[in-house]
Amino acid sequence: xxxxxxxxxxxxxxxxxxxxxxxxxxxxxxxxxxxxxxxxxxxxxxxxxxxxxxxxxxxxxxxxxxxxxxxxxxxxxxxxxxxxxxxxxxxxxxxxxxxxxxxxxxxxxxxxxxxxxxxxxxxxxxxxxxxxxxxxxxxxxxxxxxxxxxxxxxxxxxxxxxxxxxxxxxxxxxxxxxxxxxxxxxxxxxxxxxxxxxxxxxxxxxxxxxxxxxxxxxxxxxxxxxxxxxxxxxxxxxxxxxxxxxxxxx
Amino acid sequence: xxxxxxxxxxxxxxxxxxxxxxxxxxxxxxxxxxxxxxxxxxxxxxxxxxxxxxxxxxxxxxxxxxxxxxxxxxxxxxxxxxxxxxxxxxxxxxxxxxxxxxxxxxxxxxxxxxxxxxxxxxxxxxxxxxxxxxxxxxxxxxxxxxxxxxxxxxxxxxxxxxxxxxxxxxxxxxxxxxxxxxxxxxxxxxxxxxxxxxxxxxxxxxxxxxxxxxxxxxxxxxxxxxxxxxxxxxxxxxxxxxxxxxxxxxxxxxxxxxxxxx
Ligand SMILES: Nc1ncnc2c1ncn2[C@@H]1O[C@H](COP(=O)(O)OP(=O)(O)OP(=O)(O)O)[C@@H](O)[C@H]1O
Ligand SMILES: [Mg+2]
Numbered sequence: 001x002x003x004x005x006x007x008x009x010x011x012x013x014x015x016x017x018x019x020x021x022x023x024x025x026x027x028x029x030x031x032x033x034x035x036x037x038x039x040x041x042x043x044x045x046x047x048x049x050x051x052x053x054x055x056x057x058x059x060x061x062x063x064x065x066x067x068x069x070x071x072x073x074x075x076x077x078x079x080x081x082x083x084x085x086x087x088x089x090x091x092x093x094x095x096x097x098x099x100x101x102x103x104x105x106x107x108x109x110x111x112x113x114x115x116x117x118x119x120x121x122x123x124x125x126x127x128x129x130x131x132x133x134x135x136x137x138x139x140x141x142x143x144x145x146x147x148x149x150x151x152x153x154x155x156x157x158x159x160x161x162x163x164x165x166x167x168x169x170x171x172x173x174x175x176x177x178x179x180x181x182x183x184x185x186x187x188x189x190x191x192x193x194x195x196x197x198x199x200x201x202x203x204x205x206x207x208x209x210x211x212x213x214x215x216x217x218x219x220x221x222x223x224x225x226x227x228x229x230x231x232x233x234x235x236x237x238x239x240x241x242x243x244x245x246x247x248x249x250x
Numbered sequence: 251x252x253x254x255x256x257x258x259x260x261x262x263x264x265x266x267x268x269x270x271x272x273x274x275x276x277x278x279x280x281x282x283x284x285x286x287x288x289x290x291x292x293x294x295x296x297x298x299x300x301x302x303x304x305x306x307x308x309x310x311x312x313x314x315x316x317x318x319x320x321x322x323x324x325x326x327x328x329x330x331x332x333x334x335x336x337x338x339x340x341x342x343x344x345x346x347x348x349x350x351x352x353x354x355x356x357x358x359x360x361x362x363x364x365x366x367x368x369x370x371x372x373x374x375x376x377x378x379x380x381x382x383x384x385x386x387x388x389x390x391x392x393x394x395x396x397x398x399x400x401x402x403x404x405x406x407x408x409x410x411x412x413x414x415x416x417x418x419x420x421x422x423x424x425x426x427x428x429x430x431x432x433x434x435x436x437x438x439x440x441x442x443x444x445x446x447x448x449x450x451x452x453x454x455x456x457x458x459x460x461x462x463x464x465x466x467x468x469x470x471x472x473x474x475x476x477x478x479x480x481x482x483x484x485x486x487x488x489x490x491x492x493x494x495x496x497x498x499x500x501x502x503x504x505x506x507x508x509x510x511x512x
Contacts, residue, residue: 084379094399136475
């Protein structure tokens with residue numbers, strides 16, 4: 001279980017997160033929706049401390065970090081318990097697909113190289129890239145790169161995987177393959193928090209949907225409730241603007 | 251003017267000059283290695299935006315890039331002992347070579363630090379974040395992710411700096427160092443065969459520069475092997491290999507190779 005309490009973050013005078021409370025049960029897939037600039041990316045980045053929250057508390061199972069002044073070791077542990085899939089893939093460009101996945105296993109988890117290799121090959125096969133092990137990121141399409149990114153995140157066996165708009169940098173025809181992989185691992189019961197603009201995808205993969213606006217959670221609930229009968233005015237307006245059809249044409 | 255041109259002197263001087271190459275290469279190697287250390291130390295405050303040190307490193311950079319190296323040599327050779335005398339350190343017995351290496355190291359260090367700064371900046375921040383997200387420490391992220399890529403990126407600049415340094419060492423003779431140029435001066439004055447001396451000198455500098463350039467180019471290709479592009483989705487490897495072999499064979503082909511492949 002992941003529990004965020006009163007997460008606050010400001011950039012200078014600009015308060016981007018104004019006290020976020022969110023609980024994610026084990027195995028749940030949470031979709032975060034919201035207009036641009038509402039603080040979705042910042043929230044994800046706070047969860048693995050790529051951004052330092054000013055206040056709040058992050059609890060993952062029995063591990064807890066007080067954000068105001070965490071020690072270095074806590075940050076390191078937090079990062080090992082979480083994994084992130086980036087909008088721009090952020091693969092290590094000088095390493096092959098296989099090396100990208102292996103890197104964390106033997107550098108951070110100190111698993112032997114042979115074992116790391118075997119496990120990484122399995123994961124790359126799972127995301128459908130068993131035939132691209134030795135390709136460098138520059139030789140892969142966007143969709144393939146993002147699937148390597150997903151395999152790299154899975155390799156660490158994290159408590160939660162954070163996805164920040166994993167498909168929004170992709171050409172429309174490549175979105176499907178990445179979503180299919182995310183669907184597949186969602187079924188395996190891995191906890192995920194996904195920021196996405198793909199409404200259709202959120203509706204059928206997510207077990208819980210969160211709508212954010214201007215640094216607060218406006219409304220959250222089961223997908224069919226939130227999509228069909230939103231209670232808040234801001235949610236209604238947002239959903240009206242982004243219909244599933246429109247989302248796919250982005 | 252000197253004696254009439256005589257081809258035999260040319261060969262003779264080539265043979266006589268080659269042993270002093272050792273001294274030249276010693277100055278180049280020492281000053282580049284020390285310069286890399288200095289460059290890194292100077293680049294860090296700039297990269298991490300450390301307030302006071304950053305100003306200091308900027309002063310250092312402007313001085314060494316803004317004054318001629320000959321002046322720097324004289325300043326260090328004649329000026330430094332005077333300053334050290336004030337704190338009762340006597341360096342009058344220290345050979346001129348040490349001052350020369352120090353000056354060239356500081357001089358190259360300025361350019362090398364710029365090179366390091368640019369190369370580290372060129373590795374995108376996203377990869378560093380990904381390394382953190384994977385659980386690496388700052389040190390691991392720097393050594394495993396940033397450094398290898400920055401090295402590859404900076405190689406063309408590094409190659410130029412080493413060659414520039416090689417050519418600059420010809421000024422060390424002004425402090426009486428018997429490196430290539432120093433030796434050629436004596437040969438020329440003694441025999442009055444000026445043209446032959448300077449032609450042999452030019453040949454040696456050229457051969458070494460050319461060799462270094464080719465060597466760095468080879469290393470660069472090896473380090474940048476990840477920068478390939480998709481030619482087509484099916485089996486591009488054959489075509490690419492053929493193309494690369496062609497590039498490798500054509501001698502005039504410079505660093506444009508990578509871009510041209512796209
Ligand atoms: N590093 C930063 N420095 C200053 N301001 C920032 C920084 N990162 C984000 N912000 C600001 O925080 C606000 C929220 O940004 P964030 O990226 O979290 O939004 P988002 O919901 O992910 O938007 P999008 O849908 O466009 O990705 C924005 O107003 C942005 O300008
Ligand atoms: Mg965002």
